[in-house]
Amino acid sequence: MTVYRNPIAQKLLEAFSQFHKLNWKQSPIVGLKSSEIMVLYSIKKRTPPESPGIKVSEISSALSVANPTITQLINALEANGYVERTMDQEDRRVVRVKLTGKGETTVDKATGAFFESFNGLVDYLGEEESNRLAEVLAKVYRYFSELKRDNP
């Protein structure tokens, strides 16, 4: 039986498994889901002060999810006053999304806690190891993406 063949592969699999179920996106501190926080964060990150807002499709590609996923998240965020939608004047198919004041302060609070824990992680691992980890993970990502591309 093929099951135990490569102990390193086995070890890696187990590490992935464990890591995968780690909830590092945590902190619904502020009553928002992680996915909502990610959306707010990616709006904030890509919206300069006087911008009319970011496109829905820009958010979804930033987060690598499908458009309808973002639409739905935005629906809830708008209903709760975290973001505003406006229609783009130049191209009226596109919707511009930006943070409200409430959205701003909320995302600051949420990402504060969030980055604090990541800063702690960098301290825990050390800067060099942290960098290396980020790079190796990117490499792993590439590997599986290629694998998927090559076998349909």
Place this chain on the structure above:
Amino acid sequence: MTVYRNPIAQKLLEAFSQFHKLNWKQSPIVGLKSSEIMVLYSIKKRTPPESPGIKVSEISSALSVANPTITQLINALEANGYVERTMDQEDRRVVRVKLTGKGETTVDKATGAFFESFNGLVDYLGEEESNRLAEVLAKVYRYFSELKRDNP
């Protein structure tokens, strides 16, 4: 604003994000969900030839999920003839689960493809880097577990 403070933390966050949505458990090759394959695999791994089967609770703790999650997966797997339930004679609260013939051949096929891709990954990264990655991921896991333990 606190958002961009530590570029390493930022980089790590992005790597995690990407990695997280990687579907490395892939291969519903055989018409089973990944979670079902994981269950079959963990049964196989812990069931010696003449064993009466593994307990539901052993599976759930092996996979770190709640008991009802396993019960439900087993329901489907049993309905489709991959596993059998028998009641334990010594302790009639416990249910013993084991693979049927179909379950055996199926899990072999599924884990074959699965381990092949992991062996490929080990080749891609190199053995040393692979080992290191597994260890660092375990360390990250520890960090977040402690963090969670310390702040409720």
Place this chain on the structure above:
DNA sequence: ATATAATATTTAGGTAGCCTAATAATTTAT
């Protein structure tokens, strides 16, 4: 100028993978 195609978003309705609370059956502890 109009029909056609492409683009952007939304609506509707899934699915996978988990969870908790409550219940039933049985075993263990007092």
Place this chain on the structure above:
DNA sequence: ATAAATTATTAGGCTACCTAAATATTATAT
């Protein structure tokens, strides 16, 4: 012997996604 604990199950819920189809609008081709 009764209370408490353990094992598994049922029921129902939640998050984070997805695809297909509908709707608007804009761009292109004839």
